[in-house]
Amino acid sequence: xxxxxxxxxxxxxxxxxxxxxxxxxxxxxLRPYYQERWIAFGIGPVAIVLVFFTLLWLQxxxxxxxxxxxxxxxxxxxxSCGLVSLYRHRAGLADARHKVVTNTAIMATNSCCAxxxxxxxxxxxxxxxxxSPDLAYWLWLSAATVALYALGRLAIGLWQRWQLGQGPGLxxxxxxxxxxxxxxxxxxIEDVNRATFGMLIGHxxxxxxxxxxxxxxxxxxxxxxxxxxWLAYVSTSLPRLLLTLFLAASAFLCLQKLAGLIVLSEYAxxxxxxxxxxxYLDGLFWAFKDPTIRRALGPYLxxxxxxxxxxxxxxxxxxx
Numbered sequence: 001x002x003x004x005x006x007x008x009x010x011x012x013x014x015x016x017x018x019x020x021x022x023x024x025x026x027x028x029x030l031r032p033y034y035q036e037r038w039i040a041f042g043i044g045p046v047a048i049v050l051v052f053f054t055l056l057w058l059q060x061x062x063x064x065x066x067x068x069x070x071x072x073x074x075x076x077x078x079x080s081c082g083l084v085s086l087y088r089h090r091a092g093l094a095d096a097r098h099k100v101v102t103n104t105a106i107m108a109t110n111s112c113c114a115x116x117x118x119x120x121x122x123x124x125x126x127x128x129x130x131x132s133p134d135l136a137y138w139l140w141l142s143a144a145t146v147a148l149y150a151l152g153r154l155a156i157g158l159w160q161r162w163q164l165g166q167g168p169g170l171x172x173x174x175x176x177x178x179x180x181x182x183x184x185x186x187x188x189i190e191d192v193n194r195a196t197f198g199m200l201i202g203h204x205x206x207x208x209x210x211x212x213x214x215x216x217x218x219x220x221x222x223x224x225x226x227x228x229x230w231l232a233y234v235s236t237s238l239p240r241l242l243l244t245l246f247l248a249a250s251a252f253l254c255l256q257k258l259a260g261l262i263v264l265s266e267y268a269x270x271x272x273x274x275x276x277x278x279x280y281l282d283g284l285f286w287a288f289k290d291p292t293i294r295r296a297l298g299p300y301l302x303x304x305x306x307x308x309x310x311x312x313x314x315x316x317x318x319x320x
Contacts, residue, residue: 010197013204015252015271016245018278020211024285026227027218033292040284045277052273065123068272069114072196073183075279076203077110080179082286083206086301087172098157105154106179108147113183115140121192151180178202212241217300 024030025041034041055064081103088098119125119136128135161167168176185198212235219232234244256270287293 010201010204011253012246012249013208014200015249015274017204017207018274019248019252020208021278021281021285023211023215023231024281026225026231027296028224028228030292030296033296041281044280044284048276048280049273052276062123062126064272065121066127068275069121069124069192069196071279072200072275073111073114075282076182076199077107079203079207079282080106080110080175080182082288083210084172084175084179087175088168090302091166091169091172093161093166098161101150101153101157102176105147105150106176108143108150109180110183112140112143112147113186115143116186117190117192117195120190208245214297214300 025034052064055061084102084106085099088094088102115136118128118140125136128139132138158168182202183199185195186192189195189198215231215235219236222232223229224232234240252270252274285293286297288297
């Protein structure tokens with residue numbers, strides 16, 4: 001019925017979104033960086049998989065569910081902060097104070113929405129009541145208080161920008177608004193899993209758009225290893241890209257179904273473990289505090305006419 005159709009549409013976006021993180025292993029100029037940090041980029045993902053299945057074997061599913069929920073909220077909210085920062089820098093505003101105010105408002109508002117009906121999540125509620133029966137309520141109340149304060153500071157900051165003639169343009173304002181409202185399904189959908197699914201649809205589209213925009217722009221410079229040339233071949237053609245994403249999602253769905261029948265009792269286990277690996281790797285691949293990451297990705301996040309010029313010290317300071 002309709003639920004299956006919605007699930008299929010989400011799956012065809014969600015799994016490619018998770019797998020798209022891996023394309024950064026194919027960037028030639030970053031390979032020495034990864035090899036030098038082989039524990040973080042090589043051992044780290046394997047360790048996460050081992051820990052996940054160990055906890056699953058121990059039947060600590062409530063711990064896994066709570067970790068997934070919290071990490072998912074932080075992951076999506078931080079991506080929104082990064083996207084708004086990109087638009088703010090493209091508009092020529094690099095004042096760190098506006099970054100702090102905006103990021104605080106996004107993180108606090110998203111957290112407030114995510115905690116709204118947390119009491120209806122059985123797995124997380126079982127863990128919270130071990131500390132206090134009313135802990136979920138007090139967590140939400142605290143987040144709501146911080147969110148109201150942060151939104152007030154954001155409004156003042158935007159007003160100050162407009163007074164100085166530096167008000168956000170339509171792209172930045174639109175990205176900021178969607179970042180603040182991205183978690184709204186938690187406010188009106190009682191089922192936490194359905195609310196999370198609804199929120200993630202927007203996140204999937206954001207991430208897929210960002211990753212493949214960067215790879216498409218990078219492909220303007222020809223050459224490189226076979227893997228990098230393949231990424232260029234896929235990302236420069238929308239039909240080839242859509243076909244690749246569809247095949248990746250379909251193959252994963254078949255493998256997950258087969259594994260569920262043979263090995264695992266929980267159908268979604270493979271989807272969950274790849275989400276954990278995605279959260280972890282995404283924090284490494286997009287760590288703009290690292291100069292190497294800034295130099296590698298920065299040029300492809302500028303306006304189109306500037307994507308191929310070398311990155312300058314001023315640009316590095318602004319993005320930092």
